[in-house]
Amino acid sequence: MDKPVHILDQIAIQWKNEEERFFLDTEFSENYIKVEMPIGKKHAWQVDYHDISKSANLESIFNDHYRTEEDDDFVPLMNMYNRMMRKGAFPSAELDLGVVKLYAEAKLTDVVNGVEGGGWIVSKRLFEILKNFNIGDYQVYKIAVQSKKVVSEDYVYLHFINYADDYVNYPLSVFYKGKGYFDFAARAILPESFQSSEEIQAVSNRLNEGVSWSDFRENVTIQSKQIVLNPNELDLFAFKNYFLCREQFISARLAQTLLDEKITGLEFIKTTKVK
Structure with a gap:
């Protein structure tokens, strides 16, 4: 006997079929x-944890250019990061974004999926390709990618804005x-x-x-x-x-x-x- 299809899977299948019928x-x-x-088999993202505390200058840049009188003395580092990387804004090109740590089963790819901010983590090889195309206004930032125990410096965070x-x-x-x-x-x-x-x-x-x-x-x-x-x-x-x-x-x-x-x-x- 076939295993019963879970109700959430039934909804997902119906949604996919209806979407295809409507758009295709x-x-x-x-x-x-x-x-x-792509979505992984175990997790939706490749990134398990964005260790922004590894940034060499996030706090100093925030204090110099973003801190306001309304801020408390303590502002969490991720709040600093999110305020800087809001849509339509480009922080200083000197900003260091620390390290992203991948899930154990995630593979290193040219595009790394799973960091907030609206941009992409891309290999330097891919960035050399993309900068020759029309990707709109952009800025790249230093970021490292850790896969298991290996930390790769061969990536940048590409923050771009291109609306059609x-x-x-x-x-x-x-x-x-x-x-x-x-x-x-x-x-x-x-x-x-x-x-x-x-x-x-x-x-x-x-x-x-x-x-x-x-x-x-x-x-x-x-x-x-x-x-x-x-x-x-x-x-x-x-x-x-x-x-x-x-x-x-x-x-x-x-x-x-x-x-x-x-x-x-x-x-x-x-x-x-x-x-």
């Missing part, structure tokens, strides 16, 4: 590929409304042809009039089904606006280069969401 009814993009960092919002062709893009996370039946393509994110916000406000934002089951969300981009030179990007997309994408030319160079630690996934 059109051709895959020829220009862009979704990129993800300004290139979105709203009239050609497709948006849908829905309720709840698993209420697939509530999804419906919006017939409106939008000209901007402000117009989408106005429709969202109208659909949610009288509904509390915290009422998850009744709150109507608007998301993109297919984003059409105007001509651009983006090679690694995400979207800032909530109505667009929360995933990261790379250009087909960058994907081909990373494959040719046998870069590890990234998963390339065909997409219909960005064209």
